[in-house]
Amino acid sequence: MSKTDQILLIAGEKSGEEHALSFVPELMKQHPHAHFFGVGGDELSAKGMELLYHLKDFSSWGFTEVIGKIPFYFNALKKIEAEVEKRNAKIAILIDFQDFNMRLAKKLSKKGVKVLYYVAPQAWAWKAWRAKVLEECTHTLFTIIPFEEKWFKDRGVKRVSGISHPLWYHYHQRISDQKLDQTAKPFEKFKESVNLLLLPGSRNFEVSGLLSEYFEAIDILKNDYNLKISMVRSSNVNEKIYEPWLDKVDKIFENEELAHALEEADFAFAASGTVTLTCAIFQVPSVVAYKSSLLNVFIYYTFINYDGPISLANIVHEKVIFPELTHNLATGYNLANSLKQWLTSRDNYETIKTELKKTIHLIDRSGSDIPGQMGEVIKECYGQ
Numbered sequence: 001m002s003k004t005d006q007i008l009l010i011a012g013e014k015s016g017e018e019h020a021l022s023f024v025p026e027l028m029k030q031h032p033h034a035h036f037f038g039v040g041g042d043e044l045s046a047k048g049m050e051l052l053y054h055l056k057d058f059s060s061w062g063f064t065e066v067i068g069k070i071p072f073y074f075n076a077l078k079k080i081e082a083e084v085e086k087r088n089a090k091i092a093i094l095i096d097f098q099d100f101n102m103r104l105a106k107k108l109s110k111k112g113v114k115v116l117y118y119v120a121p122q123a124w125a126w127k128a129w130r131a132k133v134l135e136e137c138t139h140t141l142f143t144i145i146p147f148e149e150k151w152f153k154d155r156g157v158k159r160v161s162g163i164s165h166p167l168w169y170h171y172h173q174r175i176s177d178q179k180l181d182q183t184a185k186p187f188e189k190f191k192e193s194v195n196l197l198l199l200p201g202s203r204n205f206e207v208s209g210l211l212s213e214y215f216e217a218i219d220i221l222k223n224d225y226n227l228k229i230s231m232v233r234s235s236n237v238n239e240k241i242y243e244p245w246l247d248k249v250d251k252i253f254e255n256e257e258l259a260h261a262l263e264e265a266d267f268a269f270a271a272s273g274t275v276t277l278t279c280a281i282f283q284v285p286s287v288v289a290y291k292s293s294l295l296n297v298f299i300y301y302t303f304i305n306y307d308g309p310i311s312l313a314n315i316v317h318e319k320v321i322f323p324e325l326t327h328n329l330a331t332g333y334n335l336a337n338s339l340k341q342w343l344t345s346r347d348n349y350e351t352i353k354t355e356l357k358k359t360i361h362l363i364d365r366s367g368s369d370i371p372g373q374m375g376e377v378i379k380e381c382y383g384q
Contacts, residue, residue, distance in 0.1 A: 005031075005382045006089035008080070008113075009038040009049060010104065012058045012097035014202055014236060015274045017041045019095055019119055019144075022166040024049075026371040031378050037087070038080065052083060056236065073100055081107050090381040093374065095119055102133060109137035114377055118142045118370075120152060131155035139377060142370065145316060146362055163370055165316075165363035167274070171281055172360060174259060180283050184353065185266050187346045193226045194266050194343065197284070198249070201271030202234040208241050209291040209330075214269050215248060216332025217339070225343065232261050267339055272311045276322060277363075280313040283356040285349070287338040288313075288322050289330040316362055321355045 009024070011017040017040050025047060028034070037050040039058050045051050053076060077100070084092070092108050094101040096119040105115045120143045121130050134141050135157045142161050143149045149162030185195075198214050200207040221227055230251040233242060246252070253261040258275070262268070262282035270276050272290040279286040288311040314320050323338040325331070342349045 004087075005034050005378075006084075006087040007034050007036050007378070008084055008089050008092040008108075009036045009040065009044070009095070010080075010092070010097060010101055011038075011040045011044065011095045012055055012100060014041060014055060016095040016097055016119070017044055017055060018170075018274075019166040020044060020093075021047075022169040023118075023370040023374070027374055027378075030371055030375050034378060034382075037083065037089075039076075052080060076100075077104060077107065080104065081111075084108060084113060085111070090114060091116065091377060093118060096121075098122070098130075102130065105137045106133065114139040114381060116140050116142070116374055116377060119144055120148050128155070131157055140373065142373075144363070147318065161368060161373060162365055163368040164365040165277070167277055167281060168360065168363045168366070171259065171278070172364070172366075175282065175360065180357075183263065184283070187349050190225070190266070190343055193228055194221075195228045195230065195264055196221075196339075197261055197265035197268040198229065198231040199268055199270040199275050199279070199286075200231070201273065201275075202236045202255075204238055204241060206271045206291070207234070207237050210269075210271055210289055211241070211245050213289065213291075213330055213332045213335060215245060217269065217335035218248070218332075220332060220336040221339065230261055230264065232258055267342065269335055269339075270311075270322075272324070272326075274312055276311040276313040277316060277359070280316070280321070280356050280359040281363075283353060283359075285342050285352045285356070286313070286322050287325065287335055289325045289335060291327060291330050313359070316359065317355065321352060 009020065011020045020040065021043060024044065028047065035050065037052060039053045039055060040049050040051055041055045091114050093116045094105055098121040102121060105117060109115055115138045117134065117138045120141055131152055140159045140161055141152060141157055142163050143152065144163060144165040149160050152160045200210045200214065218227060218229060229249050230253060231249045232253045232255065235255055258278065262279060262284050265284050268279050268284050268286040270279055270286045270288050272288050276286060276288050290310065309315055309320055309324060310326065311322055311324055313322050314324065325334050325338065342352060
């Protein structure tokens with residue numbers, strides 16, 4: 001291939017960048033003359049990707065925040081579309097970020113760009129009609145949740161590839177059932193001490209809304225248990241949000257230390273998101289909490305016809321293994337009571353630990369070769 005062969009990559013959120021890092025480095029090795037450009041963060045930039053937009057400026061959360069950034073997103077669509085034309089890019093790898101990437105996929109497919117969509121939109125939760133759009137405008141749809149491949153194929157999407165979840169690539173070599181069994185604290189030891197990990201999220205509104213509830217729960221639990229508190233701090237969050245709570249935390253971990261933090265944890269309070277699946281992989285029983293604005297809550301319950309689980313761990317297991325406390329239910333009192341179900345009952349504790357052992361196997365499609373599949377499309381478009 002010539003050194004001018006361009007590939008668009010859109011990772012509009014931190015989780016999208018983490019997903020990209022599970023295959024992009026290998027793809028770059030296989031195709032050293034390809035040049036990646038688009039939306040990403042510091043880690044993709046360090047790998048050699050050219051950023052048109054940084055994900056810190058690009059990402060948003062909730063309906064109200066998205067509405068405020070609509071002009072920005074429309075301008076970004078125009079700029080990215082123009083860059084694709086100028087560079088004669090023939091391939092686009094779009095990762096998650098559903099609303100923006102679906103619009104972009106439609107535009108690019110009309111121009112003959114082959115769209116590789118990685119992390120399928122959650123059309124099974126809402127907007128099922130997206131399956132038809134994906135069939136029309138994507139070359140290949142990559143799904144990472146076990147049931148999704150069949151769901152999309154049943155609705156007419158022919159080119160679907162079910163692959164291992166990116167977290168499997170990140171962690172499967174680090175963990176084993178035997179290792180986790182050896183390091184897990186016996187139930188009777190919780191009378192002596194409990195290591196509780198706080199995972200308040202990676203967005204300012206999440207952290208500011210959840211930390212006060214986490215520490216209210218901690219105050220309740222401290223009446224009966226000797227707690228050792230640790231917390232994972234996100235570099236995406238304003239440091240001032242953490243300041244009122246730092247003297248109440250025994251140990252601070254940074255983003256990249258999440259696996260180590262989970263290896264030390266007995267239980268966790270976690271914001272809803274990808275991190276809940278990471279907790280499940282490391283077999284850490286977790287209480288999931290989510291808060292949003294009143295307007296976001298109103299829109300969700302008024303216009304979205306979905307009553308299934310919202311946390312990724314529960315979605316993967318296709319049942320509620322982690323308690324989910326949303327909006328007005330996400331209180332310190334409810335967090336403490338939810339955690340007590342495992343602290344006060346050996347049967348409950350052993351049951352959840354048995355369920356969590358299944359997680360790494362549920363997300364394993366290790367026979368799939370993502371760089372290889374994407375590489376074939378690169379060869380098809382650019383030759384060698």
